[in-house]
Amino acid sequence: MPSSQPAHSPLDALWQPTAIIWTMLSGEALALLLALAPGLDEQRLRYFGLMSVAIQWVLLWSIASLYLVRRPLRSLPPHRIAYVVLAILLVSTWVITAAIGFFFREGWGMDLGDWHWTQWRLIGMVMTIGALGIAVFQSQWRARQLALRAKQLELEALQARIRPHFLFNTLNTGAALVHRKPEEVERLLLDLADLFRAALAGPRDITLEDELALARRYLEIESLRFGERLRIEWKLPREIPRVMVPSLSIQPLVENAIRHGIERRPEGGEVEIAVSTMPDTVIVRIINPLASGGENRPGHHVGLNASQVRIEALTGGRGSVLTQQEGRRFIATVRLPTNT
Incomplete structure (x- = not known):
């Protein structure tokens, strides 16, 4: 009978605790990289705190959104899932940074122009990293599927040589039982x-x-x-x-x-x-x-x-x-x- 179980999704590993921890650590590394950019000599620590809050909220919101839509995503081919992930990341980045800028920008001593520049820089980085990630993911996924398919064909060829052995034994057994x-x-x-x-x-x-x-x-x-x-x-x-x-x-x-x-x-x-x-x-x-x-x-x-x-x-x-x-x-x- 056909399978009624949802197909495996490339995103399944994302819900594991280890993957979430590494995602959070990567977000902190990105915040540190932004804080070390030139022109922030007296505001690096404050800027790092702001970027850390923004990036972590973006990542957590994105992971939560992907988890909520995980079932519909299972029906999509892997390359389309990658584009959906990028779209969710971009929307999350825009929404979270806009919300932080609206509520906390003045408290952090940043004017509107500086915050818009920071916001667009974050969106540009997400777009760039996401595009590179999609290219790498699609390449690895194709290689994995081709390797699995090649292995399966090889094993099916081996099994095809085994089945006649079983068939002949069964027919011989049937012939012996016909009269007895x-x-x-x-x-x-x-x-x-x-x-x-x-x-x-x-x-x-x-x-x-x-x-x-x-x-x-x-x-x-x-x-x-x-x-x-x-x-x-x-x-x-x-x-x-x-x-x-x-x-x-x-x-x-x-x-x-x-x-x-x-x-x-x-x-x-x-x-x-x-x-x-x-x-x-x-x-x-x-x-x-x-x-x-x-x-x-x-x-x-x-x-x-x-x-x-x-x-x-x-x-x-x-x-x-x-x-x-x-x-x-x-x-x-x-x-x-x-x-x-």
Whole structure:
């Protein structure tokens, strides 16, 4: 099903405390730079205080305005968001400096002409810095999108070589069951149809619940192939959190658990899929026993890299896919930020 979650915005990082602190410090640096300009020998400290108040109010007002309109901005392409940010900065600079000049100019000992000059100088600096910032932002954003797209195409090409392996195994399993358990063949083909329907639908975002359903379809097929060698344990909360994931981003990790764990163990083993929640994060863990010999092989990383790139792209870097070996178990951990 289509995603109902708002798309990631380049401005999301702006609401973080670290970003706000650095913005305020940059404003103080700009105020200091203006106070050190020639011609203010006896008024530098007073001028610094005035510029500090003006710049900090402009920045805080701009951040607050952007936060209030964050939802409509999510529907805009990144380059238009940059122009909206510049427009808000310019309007905020004009409004705040006009208000400060009206209420406090005389108290600071500045005549109207000097204040207008200061006001226009601030607006000019905002315009110049903003234009440079837009150019740098657009260049970096294009480079990032091209890199993500190139990586995704590379990983999709790798996955395209993996899918025939699964298809042939499934068809062989179906052929073996036709005479012995014909009722199971229908279920196998229906599960296979659901998986390939999701694969052929192309890149899209679906709910975690739907993605886990695809993983369940895959495991049902593999259960027919491995029989008693494959044991599956689901540890799910009563209600699956409504977070969005890229289609076929969890299922490849489950597929890795089968191919590089169960398939390489004559005695088979157990695959565990667990979902847990934290205040701002949903955690999905896929756990499988290591192959005979106790060491994980590099084959895990094709599915891992594909899932990692797609989840990071969807969540703007807030989500992650990490792996670790714990004793004789291989654990893939997916972290997904909850909707805000």
